[in-house]
Amino acid sequence: MASHGIRDRVAIVGMGCTKFGERWDKSTDDLLVDSTQEALQSANLDVKEIDAFWLGTMGSGLSGLTLSRPLKLDYRPVSRNENFCATGSDAFRNACYAVASGAYDVAMAVGVEKLKDTPYSGLAVAGAANDGTQPALSAPAMFSLLVPAYQKKYGVTEEQMREVLTRIAWKNHANGARNPRAQFRAAVPKETIDCSPPIAGPLGVFDCSGVSDGSAAAIIVRAEDAHRYTDNPLYVKALAFVAGPGGGTLGQDYDFTTFHEVVRSAEDAYQQAGVTDPRGQIAMAEVHDCFTPTELVLMEDLGFAERGTAWKEVLAGTYDLEGDLPVNPDGGLKSFGHPIGASGLRMLFECWLQLRGQAEDRQIKTSKTLGMTHNLGGLPGECVSFVSLVGTEPSA
Amino acid sequence: MTSAPVEDGLFTWPSESPQLIGSKCGDCGVTTFPRQAGCPRCTSEAMSEILLPRRGTLWTFTTQEFLPKNPPYAGTETAEQFQPFALGYVELPGEVKVETRLTESDPAKLSIGMEMELVIVPFRRTPDGDDVLTFAFEPAS
Numbered sequence: 352m353a354s355h356g357i358r359d360r361v362a363i364v365g366m367g368c369t370k371f372g373e374r375w376d377k378s379t380d381d382l383l384v385d386s387t388q389e390a391l392q393s394a395n396l397d398v399k400e401i402d403a404f405w406l407g408t409m410g411s412g413l414s415g416l417t418l419s420r421p422l423k424l425d426y427r428p429v430s431r432n433e434n435f436c437a438t439g440s441d442a443f444r445n446a447c448y449a450v451a452s453g454a455y456d457v458a459m460a461v462g463v464e465k466l467k468d469t470p471y472s473g474l475a476v477a478g479a480a481n482d483g484t485q486p487a488l489s490a491p492a493m494f495s496l497l498v499p500a501y502q503k504k505y506g507v508t509e510e511q512m513r514e515v516l517t518r519i520a521w522k523n524h525a526n527g528a529r530n531p532r533a534q535f536r537a538a539v540p541k542e543t544i545d546c547s548p549p550i551a552g553p554l555g556v557f558d559c560s561g562v563s564d565g566s567a568a569a570i571i572v573r574a575e576d577a578h579r580y581t582d583n584p585l586y587v588k589a590l591a592f593v594a595g596p597g598g599g600t601l602g603q604d605y606d607f608t609t610f611h612e613v614v615r616s617a618e619d620a621y622q623q624a625g626v627t628d629p630r631g632q633i634a635m636a637e638v639h640d641c642f643t644p645t646e647l648v649l650m651e652d653l654g655f656a657e658r659g660t661a662w663k664e665v666l667a668g669t670y671d672l673e674g675d676l677p678v679n680p681d682g683g684l685k686s687f688g689h690p691i692g693a694s695g696l697r698m699l700f701e702c703w704l705q706l707r708g709q710a711e712d713r714q715i716k717t718s719k720t721l722g723m724t725h726n727l728g729g730l731p732g733e734c735v736s737f738v739s740l741v742g743t744e745p746s747a
Numbered sequence: 748m749t750s751a752p753v754e755d756g757l758f759t760w761p762s763e764s765p766q767l768i769g770s771k772c773g774d775c776g777v778t779t780f781p782r783q784a785g786c787p788r789c790t791s792e793a794m795s796e797i798l799l800p801r802r803g804t805l806w807t808f809t810t811q812e813f814l815p816k817n818p819p820y821a822g823t824e825t826a827e828q829f830q831p832f833a834l835g836y837v838e839l840p841g842e843v844k845v846e847t848r849l850t851e852s853d854p855a856k857l858s859i860g861m862e863m864e865l866v867i868v869p870f871r872r873t874p875d876g877d878d879v880l881t882f883a884f885e886p887a888s
Binding site (some may be wrong): 486 | 769777779787788807809810811812813815831834835837845846854859864
């Protein structure tokens with residue numbers, strides 16, 4: 352398989368991100384206008400100067416018209432992407448390729464989702480009619496299966512696991528409490544997380560991400576043009592995307608302690624960017640903490656911990672805001688909720704702030720220059736996974 | 748008042764000793780449940796129908812503590828009537844892991860590896876008062 356990547360060929364020169372939450376005051380159109388206007392202002396650009404657009408949304412509108420109408424675009428190309436929870440990230444990925452190809456000078460990637468104010472207020476979608484032949488394994492139930500599997504494989508007790516999952520939720524809410532754009536802005540005591548109302552298996556309410564509305568946008572140009580728009584661009588180092596074959600429980604090799612898709616996409620991203628020691632080289636990572644055990648497993652799949660050791664690293668504070676490798680410094684899906692199309696670009700927005708020293712009272716202190724965004728869409732055993740790496744320094 | 752399976756071809760019925768109906772790939776040997784016309788592992792069309800063993804072991808399980816959204820959930824109870832239930836995978840020896848409801852809803856009474864046996868249970872009632880039947884697994888006696 353060839354995956355050459357486009358390391359340092361394009362750069363991000365402007366970004367915007369709305370406040371996430373139950374935005375009863377804002378329509379999908381309003382959210383799109385707000386995020387794109389902020390991105391344009393940060394790059395000193397007018398919308399007329401954007402050559403092409405990629406819009407990521409799972410359920411908040413079909414076709415490019417969803418973006419061209421509210422922005423009153425002057426007959427510009429707009430693609431509308433969907434790729435489960437990696438929807439916004441896939442819009443970004445395609446916009447980057449369009450610029451790298453030379454087809455356009457300036458492209459915009461936008462993600463949006465309006466989960467409130469719709470008849471179906473949540474993440475689940477009404478897909479093909481269910482005739483009752485499949486039991487109701489909801490998303491939290493499916494991801495809850497990671498917990499006993501991890502415990503059994505690595506000899507972790509139920510009490511230890513509860514402490515680990517609580518620590519992840521506690522960390523992400525503590526980070527989100529420092530973020531004015533987050534849906535939930537309160538630090539949550541560990542005792543509250545420990546005994547939150549049950550949702551599925553060992554997971555309580557505080558082990559699950561919320562449901563919210565939001566939008567985020569990024570402007571991409573050729574790397575050599577970046578300094579025309581900003582003094583401190585972010586260079587795109589790697590864009591990796593994998594859709595798994597969906598083997599799930601058909602085979603004997605899947606044991607619910609890993610996501611094969613994440614491992615493969617991370618390997619591709621590290622190879623594209625020339626990263627050999629992710630734990631040591633990456634300054635911060637925004638990962639897909641849809642449920643607390645997901646974040647635990649991701650630490651191993653992304654190479655941030657040896658197999659079977661991430662639970663100890665979590666307890667040691669490795670991934671805290673002040674730790675060796677801060678994970679979800681903006682508060683993650685735990686604090687932002689998960690407006691599907693917007694989440695990937697929301698993660699990128701935190702890289703934009705952190706790596707450029709603009710994250711204010713949650714600013715990480717580091718001399719490293721690389722940031723990661725990661726999304727996982729689907730279920731353990733059959734999912735898509737996206738990994739990007741961005742950085743402040745072009746390669747020598 | 749009658750009762751009928753939720754879907755034809757899911758399990759043998761009526762039967763004193765019902766069995767789930769699966770399929771086996773003649774090329775790669777994988778077993779699926781429910782039965783499929785094409786192999787989801789190797790894409791072969793050499794699938795043949797097989798009856799699956801009635802007993803297996805609990806591979807893993809979880810609980811559903813809130814009423815799932817309808818659709819996709821096909822149950823007809825209200826949030827007030829909803830009773831949390833357990834569900835998981837039962838590994839049928841040498842065949843396939845079946846995603847299934849469990850009759851025992853108290854997780855303290857379930858453990859990975861325990862022997863489980865197939866039962867046919869009412870899933871919901873139609874407006875005419877007919878029972879719709881589906882499969883589940885219960886701890887084997």
